[in-house]
Amino acid sequence: xxxxxxxxxxxxxxxxxxxxxxxxxxxxxxxxxxxxxxxxxxxxxxxxxxxxxxxxxxxxxxxxxxxxxxxxxxxxxxxxxxxxxxxxxxxxxxxxxxxxxxxxxxxxxxxxxxxxxxxxxxxxxxxxxxxxxxxxxxxxxxxxxxxxxxxxxxxxxxxxxxxxxxxxxxxxx
Amino acid sequence: xxxxxxxxxxxxxxxxxxxxxxxxxxxxxxxxxxxxxxxxxxxxxxxxxxxxxxxxxxxxxxxxxxxxxxxxxxxxxxxxxxxxxxxxxxxxxxxxxxxxxxxxx
Numbered sequence: 001x002x003x004x005x006x007x008x009x010x011x012x013x014x015x016x017x018x019x020x021x022x023x024x025x026x027x028x029x030x031x032x033x034x035x036x037x038x039x040x041x042x043x044x045x046x047x048x049x050x051x052x053x054x055x056x057x058x059x060x061x062x063x064x065x066x067x068x069x070x071x072x073x074x075x076x077x078x079x080x081x082x083x084x085x086x087x088x089x090x091x092x093x094x095x096x097x098x099x100x101x102x103x104x105x106x107x108x109x110x111x112x113x114x115x116x117x118x119x120x121x122x123x124x125x126x127x128x129x130x131x132x133x134x135x136x137x138x139x140x141x142x143x144x145x146x147x148x149x150x151x152x153x154x155x156x157x158x159x160x161x162x163x164x165x166x167x168x169x170x171x172x173x
Numbered sequence: 174x175x176x177x178x179x180x181x182x183x184x185x186x187x188x189x190x191x192x193x194x195x196x197x198x199x200x201x202x203x204x205x206x207x208x209x210x211x212x213x214x215x216x217x218x219x220x221x222x223x224x225x226x227x228x229x230x231x232x233x234x235x236x237x238x239x240x241x242x243x244x245x246x247x248x249x250x251x252x253x254x255x256x257x258x259x260x261x262x263x264x265x266x267x268x269x270x271x272x273x274x275x276x277x278x
Contacts, residue, residue: 081262082210082211083262083264134246134249135249135253135256136249136256136261136262136263146242147242148241148242148245149245150264151241151245151264151265151266152241152242152245155241156241
């Protein structure tokens, strides 16, 4: 948690430095401060904390709703990274529904990090931090439990552990 | 650590090896730079980093009794500096000495 806060603060100070040194940022910030009717939603305060919370909410909900949940680069039918591709390939051997979010494109994830959209890489870092404290993608969750990356999924497939884990998941229609 | 000051001049591979070796007392430590296989992929296009992808095979007593996730985390934790400075992916095979010797009964 301390790390999340720290990152939040670090990113915010970076944000303010960027906006104050760029023309558009200055123009908009002047407008905002002069407008007493500014809605709460548009106030800059705590945006980072809020986005971090909603990001972890997304992940929490995802892994609760989807027996097999992948956070990957690309989509299952068109992975954009060899490791994501490998994890999908292994999981497709089983007759279970796969749910996935493309961490490079997902609109909800992006929205959760709206205030940071111009620092897109932070989306990735925040997700890594919140979902599983795992530094790389893909990240595979089965029945709400963090399983690991592609090496681990492949290994569990080879040892039969994966079959065991997936056996009580209702097959896809 | 007489060469501490020159650490940044060493290749990433060398740094990874020495970090893993000293903390995990690996009995086998094989590290292959496979960055060339990923040179064109989406995340690498804008990067000037050379050493981004590695295959790692590591055997250590310290993995005894640890799940795969835990073993991978142990490796990732040791390499967090590298992961934040351009190391993009590691493929990890982490075993204990017992697991690699054929079962002698």
